[in-house]
Every structure is written in C-alpha cells, then in structure tokens.
C-alpha cells in the first residue's frame with residue numbers, strides 16, 4: 001500500500017501538485033486520469049523518486065520513503081514505465097531487458113515479455129533502444145522492461161500513447177489481469193476509455209488536486225456525465 | 237610464450253593459440269611466428285622493419301592475424317606493414333597491439349598502408365591495449381594510409397579502451413569510383429591519458445563514400461582530440477559522426493572540416509559532446525541499478 005500525505009510540489013513558483021492526500025490499495029488496478037498538465041506524470045515521478053515534493057510524505061508499506069533514492073524505491077518493488085521512453089546509444093533491447101531482470105535474466109523471460117507487448121523477439125532483441133525504433137516500438141519496449149521486474153507497485157504513464165489499434169487491443173488484454181498475474185498493485189495513467197474500464201478504482205486529477213477518487217462504479221458515471229476531463233476554455 | 241604474453245595476445249586479437257590460416261606475430265620488436273596460406277603471403281621487408289602482406293584474388297572470406305606485443309621495458313618499436321589486396325579478394329585482417337610495461341616508456345609506431353584492388357572487400361580490426369603499473373608510459377601512434385580502387389571496400393574497426401597514455405592516430409584515405417570506406421572508432425581514456433585522432437579522406441571517385449563513426453568516453457583528466465577532414469572532389473557521400481561522453485574534468489575537442497569541391501558532393505558532419513544524459517541514468521535507476529551501475533552500463537553499451 002502506498003500513501004501520499006499532504007504532498008505539494010512547487011516549481012518556478014507554480015503549484016504543480018497541491019496538497020494531495022491519497023492511498024493506493026494493494027493488488028488493485030487504479031486508473032489515474034485528468035486533463036493534460038493536471039500533474040499526473042509529476043505525481044507518478046514523485047512516487048518513483050524522480051521528483052521530490054516541496055512538502056509532504058510518501059509511505060510505502062509502512063515505510064517512510066520520502067527521502068529514498070530512485071534505486072532504493074526500485075529495489076523495494078516500485079516500477080515505472082515512463083510516458084516518454086528514454087533513448088540510449090548502443091544499448092539494445094536485449095541489453096535493457098537483461099538489466100531489468102538483473103540476476104534472473106533468461107532469454108526465455110525476455111522473449112516472453114517482448115511477445116506480450118506484441119514485438120517479435122527475433123526482430124527486436126538486437127535493435128538499439130534509440131532513434132531507429134518508432135515511438136510505439138519504444139513505448140512497448142518500455143512496458144516490457146517494467147513487466148519483467150518483480151514489483152509490488154507498477155506504474156504505467158499513458159502506455160497507449162503512440163500505439164496502433166491492433167497493438168492497443170493486445171495491450172488491454174495485458175493490463176486486464178496484470179495485477180493478478182504480477183501479484184501487485186497496478187497504476188495506469190490513461191485517457192483511454194477501454195483502459196479506464198479495467199479499473200477497480202479511478203482517480204481524477206485536475207490542476208494538481210484530486211478531483212474525484214473512488215470505485216469505478218462511482219467515478220466512471222461522473223466522468224461521462226460532467227466531463228471533468230474536458231473543462232472547456234472560454235471563448236474570447 | 238609465457239602467460240603474460242599469452243594474455244596480451246588474447247586481449248588484442250582474441251587468439252588463445254596459433255590461428256588457422258595466415259598469421260604474423262611480432263613480439264618485442266621481432267618476428268615470433270609466421271605462417272602463409274595458399275592465398276595469403278607474408279614477406280619480410282628488405283629496406284626497413286616490417287612486412288608485406290599479399291592477399292591474392294583467390295582469397296575469399298579468409299582471415300589473417302598480425303598482432304604485435306610489447307613486454308620489454310623501454311622498447312621503441314617502429315614497423316611498416318604494407319597490405320596488397322588484389323582485385324576481388326575478400327579478407328578480414330585482425331591486427332592489434334598490446335603493451336605491458338613497468339618502469340619505463342614503451343612505444344609502438346605502426347605505419348600501415350593498404351592498397352585495395354578493384355571489387356575487393358576488406359575488414360580491418362585493430363585493438364589497442366595497455367597494462368602495467370603507472371610508472372612507465374605506453375605510447376601508440378598508428379598511421380594508416382588507404383588507397384581504394386574502383387568498387388573496393390574497406391571497413392576499419394578500431395578500439396582503444398584505457399591503458400594507453402599517449403596516442404596519435406592518423407588515417408589518410410583516397411577513394412576511386414564507387415569505393416567505400418567505413419571507419420568505426422571506439423576510445424576510452426582515463427587518468428591523464430591523451431588521445432588524438434585525425435582522419436583525412438579524399439573522395440576522388442564518382443560515387444565514392446566514407447562513413448566515420450567515432451564514439452568515445454573521456455574520464456578523469458584525460459584529453460581527446462578528434463579531427464576529420466573530408467574532401468568531396470566528385471559526386472560522393474561523406475558522413476562523419478562523432479559522439480563523446482565526458483566525465484569529471486576531461487576535455488574533448490572535435491573539429492569538423494568538410495570541403496566540397498564538386499557540385500554533387502554530399503558531406504555531413506555531426507558532433508555531440510556531453511555528459512551522460514540524466515534521463516538515461518534515471519531510467520536504469522528505476523530498474524534498480526545504482527547511479528554508478530547505471531553509468532557503467534550506459535558506457536559499456538555506448539562503446540560496445
């Protein structure tokens with residue numbers, strides 16, 4: 001279980017996250033949604049330790065991890081698939097997935113992970129995780145690098161971005177019972193209805209604050225009705 | 237051959253025993269072992285120290301090993317190797333220089349000249365390696381001259397990872413019609429090491445092309461200089477890519493010089509120098525690697 005207590009993050013005098021209090025329960029799939037710029041990625045980076053809060057605390061399974069480094073959090077079982085995957089020079093798909101598996105690396109596991117994100121291992125193992133891969137391919141390699149890890153909490157930041165329809169359906173299948181297969185909590189930042197549908201719980205973020213948070217049955221109708229995610233700009 | 241020499245030989249050429257086919261092994265300034273093959277002949281030069289390597293047209297997918305090893309302290313070795321590759325030959329040449337020294341400077345200067353015939357395909361692999369305590373300097377200054385005839389191809393892969401204090405590499409190439417030259421260079425310097433690389437290529441032939449890819453890492457107080465001078469004298473293609481990672485107080489200088497002397501010359505020079513991208517370290521940290529492990533993995537991949 002991860003708890004965020006009074007989390008505020010200020011950057012360049014701008015409150016990006018404003019007094020967030022929330023608790024993500026074990027073994028559930030939680031979907032985080034909300035308009036662009038509402039602070040979803042920042043919140044996820046904060047859980048991973050990539051961003052530091054200006055104030056507030058993060059408690060993971062009873063441990064205060066607010067001052068833990070990224071590596072320490074990773075080794076506690078927090079995993080994160082980035083919205084914008086990082087490119088490397090010289091590091092191949094196989095290299096990256098090996099690093100992800102660490103001492104448990106086996107070709108079989110690597111190939112399984114690639115297949116599960118719809119990449120044919122023999123075509124991708126030796127490709128550089130760099131500019132020669134398309135956005136969607138990079139995204140899928142990023143997801144593979146995360147599902148290979150032994151996690152307690154795994155976060156995906158807009159996994160659907162740049163992924164074609166065919167692969168998208170495969171992705172839905174992958175996420176559908178991922179919490180059960182990995183035996184961990186799954187958090188997915190997404191705007192996609194099909195992904196939102198697999199949620200146990202939905203959290204709506206708006207302007208750095210929690211606007212709605214609760215069971216899918218409760219929050220989903222609100223989403224459809226009031227269109228909280230699409231507050232319109234007033235015409236001049 | 238003692239264990240020390242065996243290890244050096246393995247480091248620079250991958251050889252654990254005498255190879256099949258043609259080879260010439262030079263140890264401490266003298267010929268140690270040599271073998272010709274039906275299609276590859278190695279001759280001692282009469283006028284100066286060095287060898288002529290004649291690769292006949294009948295050589296198809298053959299290889300020749302010509303490693304050099306220095307273990308005698310304070311030795312200054314100077315050698316001329318000329319490669320005559322006849323038309324249509326297909327060959328891989330494995331060179332390399334390993335130095336082990338203790339308290340005085342060891343130096344190896346190799347001057348290699350390649351005469352590559354029409355349609356010949358040559359791959360040249362060269363690895364520099366140095367070991368020993370820090371008292372004696374290890375110096376390597378390779379000079380490579382390349383002349384490629386119509387449709388000929390040469391790929392040069394050079395690697396120098398630590399251990400060499402001073403190096404100045406000069407490569408000159410002249411390409412005729414449809415000739416291709418590919419150069420892949422990998423360098424890692426640390427401590428007070430100094431590495432200098434100069435490429436000069438004349439693209440004389442129609443449709444001739446050169447692609448130079450240099451990837452280097454400079455650590456500690458080390459210095460690197462990379463200079464490429466590509467002259468497009470015909471319809472031709474030239475692409476130079478120089479990528480360097482700097483750490484600590486290292487210094488890297490990259491000087492591109494591309495000159496088009498012909499309306500159809502296409503020349504590109506790309507150079508990027510900088511520290512390891514923070515986001516790359518972060519990504520590997522999210523996989524559980526420490527910052528140091530992440531850096532090592534990034535550099536190992538970069539220089540692979």
Ligand SMILES: Nc1ncnc2c1ncn2[C@@H]1O[C@H](COP(=O)(O)OP(=O)(O)O)[C@@H](O)[C@H]1O
Nearest residue numbers: 011012016034035036037038039040041042043
């Ligand atoms: N380094 C930064 N400096 C200043 N503002 C930033 C920085 N990173 C993100 N922001 C701002 O914080 C807000 C939240 O961004 P982000 O978390 O990426 O939103 P989301 O993922 O919900 O689209 C945006 O307004 C964005 O412009």
Ligand SMILES: [Mg+2]
Nearest residue numbers: 040041042083
């Ligand atoms: Mg985002």
